[in-house]
Structures are given as C-alpha cells and as structure tokens.
Amino acid sequence: MALQDYKYEHFLVDSPAPFVAHVQINRPKKLNAFHRAVWLEFRQVFDRLSADPEIRAVVLSGAGDRAFTAGLDVQAAGGDFANASSPDASRNATALRRNIEEFQDSVSAAEKCAKPVICVLHGVSIGLAIDLATACDVRICAEGTRFAVKEVDIGLAADVGTLARLPRVVGSLSWVKDVCYSARDFDAGEALSVGFVSQVHKTKADAVAAGIKMAAFWGEKSPVALQGTKELINHSKNHTVAENLRYTTIWNSVMLQSSDFQTALMSGLSKKKPRFEKL
Amino acid sequence: MALQDYKYEHFLVDSPAPFVAHVQINRPKKLNAFHRAVWLEFRQVFDRLSADPEIRAVVLSGAGDRAFTAGLDVQAAGGDFANASSPDASRNATALRRNIEEFQDSVSAAEKCAKPVICVLHGVSIGLAIDLATACDVRICAEGTRFAVKEVDIGLAADVGTLARLPRVVGSLSWVKDVCYSARDFDAGEALSVGFVSQVHKTKADAVAAGIKMAAFWGEKSPVALQGTKELINHSKNHTVAENLRYTTIWNSVMLQSSDFQTALMSGLSKKKPRFEKL
Amino acid sequence: MALQDYKYEHFLVDSPAPFVAHVQINRPKKLNAFHRAVWLEFRQVFDRLSADPEIRAVVLSGAGDRAFTAGLDVQAAGGDFANASSPDASRNATALRRNIEEFQDSVSAAEKCAKPVICVLHGVSIGLAIDLATACDVRICAEGTRFAVKEVDIGLAADVGTLARLPRVVGSLSWVKDVCYSARDFDAGEALSVGFVSQVHKTKADAVAAGIKMAAFWGEKSPVALQGTKELINHSKNHTVAENLRYTTIWNSVMLQSSDFQTALMSGLSKKKPRFEKL
C-alpha cells in the first residue's frame, strides 16, 4: 500500500492491518503538544486519509509513554496568537477570529474524515486532547490516563471543539459541566462510567492493540455502508429526526445501488468473507 | 372493548388491561421478519390505536420464543426493492426513494402514535428490531436477547430510523458508533448499562408481563396529561429549549382547561382513583 | 460584601465562601412550595446575581429538613391561574399563556444566570423541583431524596422546563419517558446511575457543604473563562456543532483579549493563586 508516502514532520502514519491507518502524534519529548505547524499537518493527514481508497478505518494515538497530548505547546504557540498586539480590540478580534477558525478546522478534520476514527488515549490527555477525542468516533483508553478539560485553568473557554461536542458525546450534562467548569482531572474509570470512552485497557500497548483490532474489524466491512453510517450519525446529531430521515432517503437512494449490497448478501449466504471494491 | 375488531394478517392485537393494547408481531415461524405487507399493516395498526379513545398505552412485542424480529424477510422483501432495475441510476434512485419513505413512515407510526408505546424485546432482535425499538418510548427486554444494528453487514447504512434516533436514545455516542459501525451483537446487560433498555427480566413472559403492568399503570393516568407529555418530550428532542418552552405554552394554554386537571386534583385530595373522560 | 442587601421574603441569600452565593428557598413549613410571589422573587434573585460582580458561582438549596421543594403551593397558587373563568376557551387560553410564560421565565432565570449554579436537592423534590434542578448546571443530592416528575398525576404535562430540559440532561430517553409518564418516585441512587445528579451525600448538610465547596473551587477560577464556558455549553445544546463553533469563535475573539488569560498563565508558571478582576 501507499501509506509509505505519508511522510510528515509531526506524525507517524503506518498501516498495521488491511485498510487501516494508524496515525501517531509524534512529539513525545514535548508530551505531543501542538503548535500551529502541528495542527496544520494534522489536517493534511486526515484530509488525505479521508480520500484515500486504500483506507477504511483510522486509529489515532500519541507516541511515547507519557501522553496522548498535553494540549497546546504554549512556548511554541506563543507566536501563533501574537497578532493580538494592536491597541484596537476590534482589529485584534479579527486576527484572533482567523486563528481560531483555522485551529477549529484542523481539529474538525477528524470528524469530517469520511472514514471512522478510533481515538486511543493514554497518559496525559488534557486540554486539546479532549477536543481531538470528541472529534473522533470511538474513544478507548489505557488505565492511568489522566483526563482534564483544562482550558478554564488558563483563563479561557475551550474553543476548538470540546464545548461543542462533549455534550453530544456523553449523556450526563451535570457531569459535563462539572468537568468543564472545574478543570479537574478524571480517570479512566470515570470516563468509562459516563460513556466518554468505550473500553479501558491495562496498558497503552493493550489499548492501541484493541484500537487496531477494532479498526481492522471495521476494515472488512463494506466501505459504502461504513462511510454512510458515519455520515448519517453525524448528520443526526445536528438535525431533527424528520430532516435526518429525509437526508437518509436521498443518501441511500443511490447507495443501495452499490455492488456492496449484493456482495454482502452473497457472502452472507455463502459464508465467505466478502471483498468490496475500493471507495 | 372494541379491540376485537383489530383483525390483521401479521399482527395480534388484544387488550390485557384497561386502556391497554398489546400488539404482537405475528410471524413467529419467520422470526417475525418484515416484508412490505407487514410494514404497511404495522402502520395501519398504530395509526388506528393513535386515534382510538379506548386505548391510552400500547405494548409492542414479538410472538413466539425465538425473536422480537430478525429484521427484513430478505426472500419475501426481494421484490419490494426490485424496481432498481433501470440502467438509469437516477430513475432507480427515484423508485428507491419512494420505497424508503414508505418504510420510514411505517416505522415512524410508533413514534407518531399519540399514546406511549413500550417495546418488549426478546430473542433475536437485530436490524429492523432496533429501528422499531427506538421509535417506541420505553424499551424493556428479556435476558438472552441478542441485539445488533446489523445493517452494515448487509452492505448498507441503516435507513428506517436507527441512525436518526439511537443517538437521541442513549447518552454515549462512542457506544452508538461502536455498535453501528461494527454490527456486533450486544446483550441485555450491555443494553441496560448504556440506557438503551430500562429493565431486564428473566424470561420473555416476565418482560411482557412487566410491560403490560407498566402500560396498565399509565392507563390509569389522565390521557390529556400522558399524551401531552409524549408530544412535548418528542418535540423537545427536535427543537431548542426556547422553542420547546414556547410550544409547551401554546399546548398547555388549552390543555390546562381540561377537566382532567380538576379530576386529578380532586382525586388527589379524596385519595380516590380518578376516572378520566375518553380522549 | 454586599450580599447583606439581598433581603427577600421567600429566599435566604448569603455568601459562605469568597465569590459564592448560597440561595435557599425559605418556606420550610410549606415544604418550600411556590406560588406566584415566590417565583417572581426567584427571578429577581437570579437576575441580580447574574449581574453582580462579587459573585462567580451560586448554590441553590431548600431550607429545612423536609424538602428541597414540594412543587406548587396549590392552595396559595389557586388564584394565580384563576383567570381561566371565561366561558370562552380562547380567552382563557390567552390568560393562561401569559401565566405560563411568566412562570417559565422565572425558572429559566437560573439557566440564564451568567454564573454557574449548583442545585443541592434533599427530601421531597418533586414536580417543580425537577424543573428548577434541570435549569441549573450541576445537580447533587442527599441520600433519601425523593424525586418525581409529578405533573402527570395532577392531570397535566409539565410546562415550566422539565420536558424541555430533562432529555438534554440525562442520556437514556427510555428512562426519561418512564419517569415522566409514570410520575413514579425515584431515589438518589437511581438519579446518580442515570447521570441526573453528579454526587450523593449522606445528609443534607453534607450535600450542601459539598455544593459550597464545589462553588468555592469554581470561584477561584477566571470569571471570564467560567462564564464563557457556561454560555458556550448552553449554546451547544441548542445548536449544531458548526453553529456553535462559529459562535465560539466570535465569543473568544474578544474574551481571549482578557487579562485573565495572562493572569492564569503567569500564576501557572509561578505556582501562585491567580487573582482575577471583577466581571
């Protein structure tokens, strides 16, 4: 496969199973913290995977033992927001608006990626870690992961996705507000019990292996079905039931003409593993 | 009561308690699978119950020991989607659109039914079973129920309600996406822990009895209050808080003029069981 | 501080910790039940706290041992809805509409309060108690609390907030409909397991102490960050992800120019407690 061409400065991308890409944030010495160059590259990686017919499922994790990501690399990112130096608040605001939009768009690339993304968290997973994790589809983690919606502690409201998505991702709004207002840590057990993560594994290695196994299982499915399911669930969270049903009708009016439908039916009858065309 | 007139080919309808209808999908030899004639009849049953003043609560279950429903009767339903035979994709799409809409409308009849509906699941409860269950109000099940959002395994995204409603019905989006992407089985315990079902009972008989007991309890309540509560909660899931409060205001500006309000207050003071007029 | 000036007939307001207001519903002999004068005063209290720069977090509880609130004081409130006496249903409806709107607006004052509100429940917490609790941000309770969405039992659909907010506050819609249709009691353990409350404490005193401790912890945070977080989460529950991200961008384009950002960063580096300007 052509994943060998995915060469990036801040990310490692390989393919541990057929149709699966594993993306690692690769700044372990910096606790995988982000600055502008990192988030722009993050977007490039996911935009490319989204359109790559060789890939049907993605795992996102952080390199090294210590952190999925510790959030913003404040030192390195200092300059990224530095234009707020005009004496005119409205002109500063315009500059900041452009920065925030660009950063939001980068994080949203995981949500917009046509293929489902599993986020595997471990170690320090604070601030931006939650923004990234909520933009993914399924979350699993290692024991010992330290989670926190940390933004209030640096004097701001989280603005690249956590506040938009966390209330859609877990059921208890009381819990969401507790962790967002207090910026307190929560651990893997708490994350599991509120439904933020779906699985907790002993070690980071176990968690990554479980993520890859899940992705590999998805990778055997019809890509038409899998990508359609992601699209329609994400649409559902943003629309009424009636609008989602209508949109689904239009979507499936062409997707049901896919050969995958026949392929899946046939392989179901013959008990053989189906082979689906690229998408 | 007049439920004796509810004669249908694929459904059994009786009244095990005052104001309660029990609807059973009645194709046990076919694992209660649906084809077009079945879903059209399903809609007729629920549209009729919705307007029947003798009925205040409904229980939906599947006849026989093996299945609530195994989903589509692929053999029998083969012809239902057969019109996709034109060489012109847009004309196929138009035909498919009409089929999907009709099928969606049938499933939605449980949601649109003015009276609350309890879905009792047991045995094989896959594919369409989840679409039907999420269109009902409360879900309870028997131990040993085998649940699955099965559509991905037949090469398509679920299109008659599961993807629209499941994210509104349980809190953990990570779990929703896990079961929808993987098409994996989940059992009664898992269904309970994520909040998909509210109760698990030893046997199907126990679960049905519990469903009927719950429906009978509701049946003693003011039908004005009960139907208003269903309407307003369903509205709430599709609108902002402000819009729902406004809609509620208009709704209750007439409903508070109901005699049920007086009846309930009086019986509360006198400790007698209230008797409400038909609705 | 100036909370000494918060003199109200039906509420006690004091400040048990820096930047924290504790509001107690103060009609213990009447189980803290509400009539029109009470809810109008409730709104005054929260509107005032919302704009008071001395306050950064609020605790709401009920005075006395027996009840957070038993709901409407039917006797006293009798007259509040009495104008429904015209023989003309449309004119009654117009009068009722004004009453309901006023009552809804009063309850919504807790949600609109710019500062986060912790609701501490104990004892009898039925009917209006749930409307109030869901309009707050975080809910905690004492063991032995008796919860119920009681409105169906008095012949009406809840209309001052429960049906609008409860489906947003907990994840399991099956549970929401169960308790709303049946008007049955549920206890602290059930409330915790479904995510309605975040903590359960032995006694009312423990629960109030825990609420105050949480509020005091929040009170040390940047008020710009804290109030922004409340605003953006509440916005998120009513809008699409895309709309919320956009709104967040505009909001933070000015809020990131706050001195709190610098103050928080500096105190993080120096390990000193930050001191934020009033807001």
Added chain:
Amino acid sequence: MALQDYKYEHFLVDSPAPFVAHVQINRPKKLNAFHRAVWLEFRQVFDRLSADPEIRAVVLSGAGDRAFTAGLDVQAAGGDFANASSPDASRNATALRRNIEEFQDSVSAAEKCAKPVICVLHGVSIGLAIDLATACDVRICAEGTRFAVKEVDIGLAADVGTLARLPRVVGSLSWVKDVCYSARDFDAGEALSVGFVSQVHKTKADAVAAGIKMAAFWGEKSPVALQGTKELINHSKNHTVAENLRYTTIWNSVMLQSSDFQTALMSGLSKKKPRFEKL
C-alpha cells in the same frame, strides 16, 4: 394517455398537452367551494399525479366563470368541524387538531407533488384560494380576479397554509401583513406588482391557455431536471444556504448520472428536440 382514468366527483382532470395534466375544481354552482370530501379528493388527485410517469407539469384552475374558489363551503363544511361540542376545551382541541392537520395535509399535496404546479386564478379567489395558490409553484391570473385573505373576517387566523407560505412567496412583509390583517380585496394589478402572480391575462380563457402553454413548455424538459429543481427550491426556502448546498450535493450525486444529462447535451449539439425517459 391514462388520464381518462382520473375520474373524480369534484375535479375534472384532462391532458391538454403532452405530459401536462389540467385539474379543474368542479363545483361551479357552489363557486368551487370546498368541504371535507372535496379536500380529501384534492389530495388524492395530486398524490396520484405526483407519482404518474405520464405527467411532468400540472395546471390547477376552477371550473366556471365566477370563481377559482370562494373558500370553505360553510354550509356543507359545518359538520366537518362539528365535533367541537364537548364541554371540555382540551378534548375539543384534540378533535380540531386532527381536522386541521388533515386539511393542511390536503392543501400541502400541491406543494409535495413532485411535478411543478401552475395555479390559474380568476373571479372570486378568496380564503382557501390563497392557501391553495401559495402551495403551488407559479401563479397567473385573469383580469378581474378578486383576491382576499379572508379568514380574519370570519374570526380566525388562516390555518391551512396562507400564513406559512405567503411571507415566502412575496417580498414585501408590509404588504403581506396589510392584506392578512385587513382581509381586504386586492386585484390582479396589485397581485402582479407585489409578485404574488407572474402574469395577468385578459380573460380566464386566456389565463388558462397561458398556463397550459407554460406547462407544455416545461413538459418538454428533462423530468429529472425539472423535479429536482422543484425539490431543491422548496428545500432552500426551509433551510440555510449551507444545508441546502449539502442536500443539493447528495441529490445531484445521483441525478447527474441520469441519461437526461447526456440526452440534453446531445440534443443541444444536434439542435433536435430531446426525448427523455419517463420518471
């Protein structure tokens, strides 16, 4: 063609041009007024035309010289709303709600009809006439047409479509409110100048001929293109630009695979009249 099978009690349906149906309200002695049987039949006619592959455009007019329609046949319709006889306002409301929904659904059949509908108005065109006309796509009229949004004069707010659609159909909200509040007459010239109608013709016969000519012109177009255009414009009026663009993308991702695209291109090059397959 098979329009000869369109036999109805209150409507005449014929085909004055290829692919065109002309529907006439056929109660000229009653000024084409509607009661329940009429509006139920209206829905049947349009639902059938919507799915009839022989038809690509529809003209709606009123038989006789005197009226397009004078609105409700109050005498005959008396019984249609008569169930409002309970002493209980909430039960009356429930009955009325069902009546209004059914009537709205009937009128909306013109809007939901997959094929575009031209409404030709003449003579008395008041009350329901405006509801019907705004549910159609294009409006033309004869000189001497007497228009009025008449409902306020019978003590009610228009409820089967005028208030929902008129503000979307003409640009000046000041004019919309003027005619809706006052129930005053307006004539063909005024209707043209505000954009309510697109053409005014000398006589009813001229107007009908013009309507048929326009429909015949549309009938020569690609039905895939024509029906898609209706669907997408109607969607546009109810959604944001971004949502409409997305919906359009999905819609055209299959519709561009139509043979009509090739057929139209080819006939454009060869200057021959294209012949499109049925839809």
Added chain:
Amino acid sequence: MALQDYKYEHFLVDSPAPFVAHVQINRPKKLNAFHRAVWLEFRQVFDRLSADPEIRAVVLSGAGDRAFTAGLDVQAAGGDFANASSPDASRNATALRRNIEEFQDSVSAAEKCAKPVICVLHGVSIGLAIDLATACDVRICAEGTRFAVKEVDIGLAADVGTLARLPRVVGSLSWVKDVCYSARDFDAGEALSVGFVSQVHKTKADAVAAGIKMAAFWGEKSPVALQGTKELINHSKNHTVAENLRYTTIWNSVMLQSSDFQTALMSGLSKKKPRFEKL
C-alpha cells in the same frame, strides 16, 4: 377609555378611534432622538399596550414636523455606552453586551406587542428609525421622508434590529445590501417601489390619518383573529413551513373555540357589524 392613564415623559399616547392607540415619540426639538431613558420607556409603552384589552391596533409616529426620529441622541446617549472604559477588552465587551441586549429588547417590544403596529414615518427617518420601523408590522410614510440605514457612517454595524429584519421585510437583497453598506439616503418613492412601505401620502398629517384609518379598520375585526394572524406570520418568518403549520394547528385548536368565530359568522349572515369580546 383608560388611555388617559398612559402618561410618559417621552411619548404621547392617545386613542383617536375605538380600540386604537396612537403613540407619538415626543421629543420634537431633539428630532425625536433616543437615549436610554427613551428606549426604556418605549418598551414600557408597548408592553402595556400588548396586554391592554381596550386596544386592538397601534399607530406609531413621531411628534413634530421634522422627524420620525433622527436615531440616537449621541450627546445624551454618550453616557449610556460609557462603561467601555476598562483597559480589559473582555470586560468592556461584557458591559456592552448588556447595553445592546437591553436596547434590542426595547425595540423588539413593538414586534412582540400582541397587537399589530403601523409605523408612520416622515421627515428625518434614519438609523434607529429603520430599526423601529422594521419591528412594526406595516409601514406607511409621507412624501419627503428621508430614509437611511445610517449606522455604517458612524463606524458600526446596525445592532438593534435593522440587519436582522430588513432582509425579511423587503424582497430584493441587492437593494438591502446597497442601502446598508452605503448608508445612503433613499426617498419615499424608492421605499414604496421596493416594498419597504405600503403607502405614501402627501403630508405627514395625511399619512397619520391613513395610519389611524387603517388601525381603526383593524380594530373592528375579531381580536382573536387579528392577534393570531400577527403571531403566526411572525412565527412563519422564523421557522420552516412544516413547523409553522404544526404550530398553527396547536394555536387554532383552541382559538377556533372562540366566540369570535360564531360572532363573525353570524354578523356576516345578518350583515351587521360584529361586536367582539375583549381580549
């Protein structure tokens, strides 16, 4: 009637016809410009008229010959926005937000007024004049009126209603953007041709007389019908057709039980002027 009790510092309120209130902005020496005390009083006047059963229609005009209103009284209003004096942009923003909301709410009182409002413009009608006019229902003016959306010329985007409502009030978005970007004057003829106003009269006196005549005509109508029509058209501009139809159904399910319906029918048959109960 009791309008004699409407005593205000900045407004004259009298009743030139049965059921009609005429509200005049009464600062002619200051070209009827607004500062904070004026807009707070404006809200009081309209909130009171909204609930006053003696009033069914309202006319709003400006006292004196020179202006409907010249907008903000910059001198007097200087202090109203003066709190923007903190060196902290986020704290200034919070203060400004409260000011803008209060001002918006005041202007919106005309839109929220349950009774329809006719705005009669003359002379200088710039800036706030357009915000006020678009919050009214029908606009008429005198020849020689000088209109302008003036805000861009004082360095800001209009923020108390013009940008929100003007695109809903006239049809041509090209024209809306032209006048809003350029801040150029437009005259009565242009206002009429784009549909911003419905009538142009020779003099201010003629325009006021025409406004009062129109209001008096409305005042003879069923107040249930009139107020319902305003509510439903305003709702329509903010919702989809489907949502508006649903809302209309609930609204009319009680309003059709009004005695006005019978009264209007009867008087129609007997050719007598109907007399409706207060609302």
Added chain:
Amino acid sequence: MALQDYKYEHFLVDSPAPFVAHVQINRPKKLNAFHRAVWLEFRQVFDRLSADPEIRAVVLSGAGDRAFTAGLDVQAAGGDFANASSPDASRNATALRRNIEEFQDSVSAAEKCAKPVICVLHGVSIGLAIDLATACDVRICAEGTRFAVKEVDIGLAADVGTLARLPRVVGSLSWVKDVCYSARDFDAGEALSVGFVSQVHKTKADAVAAGIKMAAFWGEKSPVALQGTKELINHSKNHTVAENLRYTTIWNSVMLQSSDFQTALMSGLSKKKPRFEKL
C-alpha cells in the same frame, strides 16, 4: 498597492480606486466560461482578497464585450466530471459529490469574502453566471444583458448556488420558479423590476464604471462597520431574528470598541473625511 502581485491565469485583478479591487474573468474568447482550473483560481482570488487589508470592496465583471460568463466550458470541463465511469452508481456518486462540493466551495468564496462584492453583468450571463451573481452582494448590469438559469436545459438541477440563493435574493417566488423551471431568458428590465439587479446602465462600460464608483464609495467607509454589516446580513438570512440579534450582540460587543467608532464620530463633527486603520 500590492495588487500588482495578483497574477492569475484566468483573472485580471487591478485597483481602479483606493481600497477597491476589480476582478475580471479573463477568458473572453471562450465567453468567460469556466472549467475546473478556472473555478479553483476564482476561489484563490477571493480568499486572498478577503484577507487583504488593502482592499475594502470588490467588483466582479467579465472581460470582453460578449459575456459576463456563458457558464461551464463543456468541452474543457468534460474531464472534470469524467470519473462517473464506474459501473457502480454509489462509487460514481462519491466521486461526483467531491466534485460538486469543490465547485460549490469555489463559488461560495464570493459570499464568504469578508469584503462586499458588486457583480457587474453584461452580455451572455447564463447558468453559472447566476450562481456567481447570487453569491455576490449587489448586482448591477448593462442593457442587453441576456440572463438565464440555464441548467434545466442541460438536464440537471442547478447545483452550485442558484437554487439555494435566488429565493433569498428576490421576493417573488413565482418568478423564481418560472425562470428556474423554464430556463427561459430574461432581460435587464425584468431583472430590475423583480429586484435581481439594483441598477441598469446603457453599456457595459457604464455599468462597470458605476460598480467601481459604488465600491469606491464603500471603500471610504469604516472597514469594521462594512465587514460587520456583510457578516450580519448574511447571518440574518440563515437564522431566526432572535438568533441573529444574539449573534449581533456578541459581534458588536467587541466591534464597538473599534477606533473606527471614534474616528467616524469625530469626522462627522469636523466635517472631514475620516481615515480608518487597515483591517
């Protein structure tokens, strides 16, 4: 100024007045028709102008005497949509979806451009010409312009913006549907009378001069005010009045802190031309 660096293959960009950019589609021999390379460049040009502090207003026109644009360059664009060659309709649809999105995003760049855009049309202005024109803010044209929403005549529904925006741009929906269904030509006079264009000039040269004059007039205004006005009007067309007012409040809570506000006030008092800082 630095516009000299705006070197593009298919567009000419110069600055005929301070702060004004004039963008000409520069394929006059091909009637300014577009293929993929053209629309990708179109987006680049407008994205760059959007962020260029030297530019405050933009004019878009077509080079040469014959056409603003004749739409798609079918020959050259043939390959752009050629991937629809799989026998699998769902895979074709996926490829088409990506193409349509990219094309839509390109056209939308004019709408998203922070600076207002005047579209000057002349000669052949069909198909894509309308998509482009409706994405601009103000439209003016030369006599003799030939307009048509041409897509139906090539067998498809317009999909890069016309159907989404035209119903928001002119008031008469009857007219919109007439021209979209029929694909008929309309001329400058008709375009003016329905409000599609704001001005008609004798010649193309006159129209371009008028566009530049209008842009130059805007260019003298506060850029904070001008860009805010564009943002808020566009937001208004996609949201409710209440949502737009709220968004406006947040927007202006920082924008009112701009120095432009002071600058404009001062220059108003001193009757001097204001000089605003870059934005």
